[in-house]
Amino acid sequence: MLQTSADGLSALIEDMNEEELRARPHGLAPVLWQIGHVAVIDARLARQAGQPLDVPEGWEALFAMGASGEGHLPAREAVVGLLREANDGLVRLSRADLARPIERSPGGTEPLGYELAFRLFHRGYHAGKIMTLRALLGKPRLLG
Incomplete structure (x- = not known):
């Protein structure tokens, strides 16, 4: 499901041009x-669980929860590239000990399996937002 949901997100933007992606x-x-x-949230989990993954400087703040999306956004290729890299890291983690505790921000821990399952929910939530933006x-x- 990790691969399916990542592929699904990528498919939602295949027919969109740069102007539409940034509208x-x-x-x-x-x-x-x-x-x-x-991509940034997935990459954060991959890094917290020990996967070697670099997030470009400034992206954590740019793509933080609650950010408006205003300002300069990176190129589509860079953003989709990070989504793919982060997903590859999560897929590798899905073959690991799913009961292993992972530190959450801020504080506390959850099992790796919980964190991976939450990523599926999170991706679906944002797929819905993308579908609304597409309609607008x-x-x-x-879909549906």
Whole structure:
């Protein structure tokens, strides 16, 4: 499901041009921000669990929960590239000890399996946001 959900997110933006990816209808965070946010959150878990993964400087703040998506966003290729790298790290982790505790921010721990399962929920949540943004931009429905 990790691979399926990552592929699904990528498929949601295949037919979108740069202007559409960066559009902010009704002041909403753009599609490119949604993908970047998922990529950064996934990368954070991969790193916390010991996967070697670099997140470009400034991306943690740019794609933080609650950020508006305003300002300069990186290129599509860079954002999708991080999503793929982070997903590869999570897939590798899914073959590890799922009961292993992982530190959460801020404080506390959860089992790795919980954290991986939460990523599926998180990706679905942002897929829904992307579908709303697509509709507001006049793009065709891709799901349901």
